[in-house]
Amino acid sequence: MEQEHFFQCPYCWEEISMILDSSVRQQTYIEDCEVCCNPIEISPTFEEAALIGFNAQSIEQ
Template sequence: MLTVEHHFTCPHCLSQISMILDLSVSPQKYIEDCEVCCRPIEVHFETKGDNITYFSANPLEQ
C-alpha cells in the first residue's frame, strides 16, 4: 500500500488540515470529518502511479 499525507483547506472552517491518502487504489471518493471542526467533507481523488492527479474536498451539510 502506497500512502501519502495530503494537506488542504477544510471547506467548512478554512483550517489547514491533512489526511493520509492511499494511492494504491484510484479513483477514490469517501466522506471524512474535518479534524478541527468535525464537519463532513467529501474527499475525491485520482492518482497515476504515486502522483495525485486530481483532488477535491467539498463540504457536506449535516
C-alpha cells in the first residue's frame, strides 16, 4: 500500500512529498529531493500500514 508523505528537505528546506510503501514495516533508502536534487536518507517506520515514524536527513557528514 502506498501513501504520500510531506516533509521538509534537509538541504533546501522546501516542503516536498514522497510516495512511501507501507507494506515494508521498516526501511531505509536514498532518494533525491525533487526541488534541489540532493540525496536524502529516508527512514519510514510503519505499524499496520500506519506511518509511526519518519526521518529524512542529509547524507553528508
